Amino acid sequence: xxxxxxxxxxxxxxxxxxxxxxxxxxxxxxxxxxxxxxxxxxxxxxxxxxxxxxxxxxxxxxxxxxxxxxxxxxxxxxxxxxxxxxxxxxxxxxxxxxxxxxxxxxxxxxxx
Amino acid sequence: xxxxxxxxxxxxxxxxxxxxxxxxxxxxxxxxxxxxxxxxxxxxxxxxxxxxxxxxxxxxxxxxxxxxxxxxxxxxxxxxxxxxxxxxxxxxxxxxxxxxxxxxxxxxxxxx
DNA sequence: TCCATGTATTCGTTTATGCGAATACGTCAT
DNA sequence: ATGACGTATTCGCATAAACGAATACATGGA
Numbered sequence: 001x002x003x004x005x006x007x008x009x010x011x012x013x014x015x016x017x018x019x020x021x022x023x024x025x026x027x028x029x030x031x032x033x034x035x036x037x038x039x040x041x042x043x044x045x046x047x048x049x050x051x052x053x054x055x056x057x058x059x060x061x062x063x064x065x066x067x068x069x070x071x072x073x074x075x076x077x078x079x080x081x082x083x084x085x086x087x088x089x090x091x092x093x094x095x096x097x098x099x100x101x102x103x104x105x106x107x108x109x110x111x112x
Numbered sequence: 113x114x115x116x117x118x119x120x121x122x123x124x125x126x127x128x129x130x131x132x133x134x135x136x137x138x139x140x141x142x143x144x145x146x147x148x149x150x151x152x153x154x155x156x157x158x159x160x161x162x163x164x165x166x167x168x169x170x171x172x173x174x175x176x177x178x179x180x181x182x183x184x185x186x187x188x189x190x191x192x193x194x195x196x197x198x199x200x201x202x203x204x205x206x207x208x209x210x211x212x213x214x215x216x217x218x219x220x221x222x223x224x
Numbered sequence: 225t226c227c228a229t230g231t232a233t234t235c236g237t238t239t240a241t242g243c244g245a246a247t248a249c250g251t252c253a254t
Numbered sequence: 255a256t257g258a259c260g261t262a263t264t265c266g267c268a269t270a271a272a273c274g275a276a277t278a279c280a281t282g283g284a
Contacts, residue, residue, distance in 0.1 A: 004142060006135065006139065008150075013135070013138060013200070013203060013204060013207060014133065014134065014135045014138065015207075016203050016206065016207050016210075017129070017132040017133050017138070017202060017203065018271095020132065020133075021126065021129050021130050021131040021132075021133040021271095022126065022271085022272080023118065023125070024272090025128045026126065027118070027127060028232065029118060032169070038230080039229090039230070039231055039232090040231085043237090048273090049273090049274075050230080050231075050232095051231090051232075051233080051273090051274080051275085051276090052272085052273070052274085054231060054232055054233080055232085055233085055272080055273090056272095057231095057232095058233085063210070064210040064213065064214060065210070066234080068224060070281085071278095072229095072230085072281065072282065073228090073229055073230045073231080073280070073281040073282065074229090074230060074231080074281090075231065075232095078249095079209055080210070080213075081206050081209055081210070083202060083205065083206050084206060087199055087202050087206070088125070090195060090198060090199050090202070091125060091128050091129065091199055092116075092125060092160050093195065093225075094128065094193050094195050094196060094199070095125060095128050097193055098128075098175070098176035098177070098192070098193070099124075101176065101178060101192075107123075121236085130241095133241090134241085134242080136242090150260080150261090151260070151261055151262090152259095152260065152261085161243085161244075161245095162260080162261070162262095163243090163244080163245085163246090163261090163262075163263080164242085164243070165261095166261060166263080167243085167263085169261095169262090170243095170262075170263085182250095182251085184251065184252065184259095184260085184269085185250070185251045185252065185258090185259060185260045185261080186231080186251090186259090186260060186261080187260080187261065187262095223271055
């Protein structure tokens with residue numbers, strides 16, 4: 001049973017994975033890991049229209065990956081589980097390894 | 113610099129993340145973690161048409177997440193970095209946490 | 225209550241992604 | 255070379271996501 005059951009996990013699993021499938025959302029998650037922020041702050045930080053940020057936040061919210069807290073008219077978002085950053089960083093490590101191997105096979109001299 | 117630069121990492125990062133965005137590919141990765149398999153074996157195990165498996169493998173191959181090795185007319189695929197399974201399992205842990213909280217908020221009595 | 229600020233949603237369009245079906249390509253044995 | 259088996263690719267279609275633009279909704283103060 002190394003391959004988990006589709007019905008109970010894989011389908012929902014894909015729900016989580018999809019949240020990671022957009023660059024903007026990845027940025028948002030990193031930004032929220034730095035510190036909780038409200039929508040406008042995120043929009044300015046990422047140089048992105050506010051509605052776009054709001055829509056991405058809605059995705060993360062629907063999946064339960066972020067929490068909200070009102071602060072007057074503003075809404076402060078925060079990561080609900082910092083392990084998503086662990087996931088992202090692990091992925092970056094994997095990516096680095098892949099890129100290195102790729103460079104090796106191409107006979108590219110190591111830069112950096 | 114808690115929010116990594118887009119150009120160098122996030123965009124490529126999304127390349128990795130997208131590989132996780134399909135349920136079939138997740139199954140394939142788990143199946144390959146069990147043991148290297150050839151295309152037909154995967155197709156049978158996952159009860160999926162061979163061309164579909166091949167296309168998903170092409171995605172994983174393009175991203176460098178799997179390696180190939182010929183065995184006669186067959187091609188044996190293997191995970192190129194088992195840490196992808198760590199990523200997936202970590203995501204599952206996160207998912208479980210989210211589901212629990214969700215149940216709590218709904219006042220659902222704990223089953224299991 | 226009305227306004228200003230901040231946030232969320234809708235609409236229409238564009239782009240990407242996955243699939244079934246058919247087919248092409250590769251490898252090996254005869 | 256031909257055929258059988260295994261794998262990869264192409265085509266057309268259907269679905270899903272993301273975006274810009276416009277707009278609706280919510281909150282708090284005058």
